[in-house]
Amino acid sequence: MAGELPVMAALLLVAVAGTAVVLARDPVRQSAVLAGLGLSLAVLFAVLQAPDVALSELAVGTAFTPLMVLLSVRKVRHNARRSERREEHE
Amino acid sequence: MSLRVRMWVLAVGGLGVALLLAGAFTHMPDFGGTWHPYGTRAVAEALRQHSANAVASVNFDQRAFDTMGEQAVFFGSVLGTVVVLRQAGDEHRTAPEPAFVSAPVRRYALLVLPVTVLTGLYVIAHGHLSPGGGFQGGVVAATALHLLYIAIDYRALQRVRSLTLFTLADAAGEAGYLLAGLAALVAGAAFLENVLPLGTFNTLSSAGTVPVLNAAVGVEVAAGVVVLLAQFLDQAIVIEPADGRGHRADGAARAAPEGGRP
Numbered sequence A: 001m002a003g004e005l006p007v008m009a010a011l012l013l014v015a016v017a018g019t020a021v022v023l024a025r026d027p028v029r030q031s032a033v034l035a036g037l038g039l040s041l042a043v044l045f046a047v048l049q050a051p052d053v054a055l056s057e058l059a060v061g062t063a064f065t066p067l068m069v070l071l072s073v074r075k076v077r078h079n080a081r082r083s084e085r086r087e088e089h090e
Numbered sequence B: 001m002s003l004r005v006r007m008w009v010l011a012v013g014g015l016g017v018a019l020l021l022a023g024a025f026t027h028m029p030d031f032g033g034t035w036h037p038y039g040t041r042a043v044a045e046a047l048r049q050h051s052a053n054a055v056a057s058v059n060f061d062q063r064a065f066d067t068m069g070e071q072a073v074f075f076g077s078v079l080g081t082v083v084v085l086r087q088a089g090d091e092h093r094t095a096p097e098p099a100f101v102s103a104p105v106r107r108y109a110l111l112v113l114p115v116t117v118l119t120g121l122y123v124i125a126h127g128h129l130s131p132g133g134g135f136q137g138g139v140v141a142a143t144a145l146h147l148l149y150i151a152i153d154y155r156a157l158q159r160v161r162s163l164t165l166f167t168l169a170d171a172a173g174e175a176g177y178l179l180a181g182l183a184a185l186v187a188g189a190a191f192l193e194n195v196l197p198l199g200t201f202n203t204l205s206s207a208g209t210v211p212v213l214n215a216a217v218g219v220e221v222a223a224g225v226v227v228l229l230a231q232f233l234d235q236a237i238v239i240e241p242a243d244g245r246g247h248r249a250d251g252a253a254r255a256a257p258e259g260g261r262p
Helices: A002-023 A027-047 A051-089 B003-026 B037-048 B054-062 B064-084 B103-125 B134-145 B147-151 B154-160 B163-186 B210-237 B249-255
Strands: B091-093 B239-241
Touching (some): A002 A027, A027 A051, A051 B210, A051 B239, B037 B054, B054 B064, B064 B210, B103 B134, B103 B147, B103 B210, B134 B147, B134 B210, B154 B210, B163 B210, B210 B239
Antiparallel strands (some): B091 B239
């Protein structure tokens, strides 16, 4: 049982981080919390002795995916501001 | 086919999959147990092929054909992104503006940039020896390059990042994997079979074709991630919708939740 404590702790961390991602409603904050979920998943895989998968999750989950979300949000908000300005103008 | 018939086909298929899964699960090794029928065989085969990282041996030797499919999936998704996010006829480009970056951020990012790129290349090169490989190292090296955008601005990144070169490298990596597989045919073996000399265990020149296929994936993923992120960055920074009314993104923009920093 004592040997499974790290796995239990990592699973708990993933559950907490996953819930936090769902509860964060603003996409910008959500992308930061998503990076946290990626990090906790990487910890879980490392604890389960799968370092290759942990590295993949670390690279994709903490840097790549949040970056794509942030860039998409920037584009969408930029367009929204433009159309608001245009409506004011008209 | 009517909706009713389609639902029945779906139900039969779903039931079949559920039964097969349930049957398979009863024969699964227990979680955390010592009995690993697949693992034991895979590790023995990895040692026989002089591959220190058993996972790399599974990916690039024992199941090299599966990895070819996965690599094609990544290549296809990059290609799809390039097509979908390309500059449309009613959009125009603006020159990116220089951005103000606070001195500590700039110093830290410029300090970490070479270290991270080197780490990525190290992970690619040692894929057959230590955890990691072409995919992991490729993503690390490619995202590390974008520290330039954080440290300076988009113009600096554009100057270093030749999209023509990275697009060519992406295609070359994808083609390299196939050519390495075909080379085995020429050598008189099966497609993607490990035909190169196996070398000394746990050295850079070991495991036969594993480091070759690993390098092909590394080049493809590193270049692919750069090309993929370039499409997103271009759309976010330099591509502007035309001033005409009824832009498609307007609806999506209004549906986005309010609040937070713009």
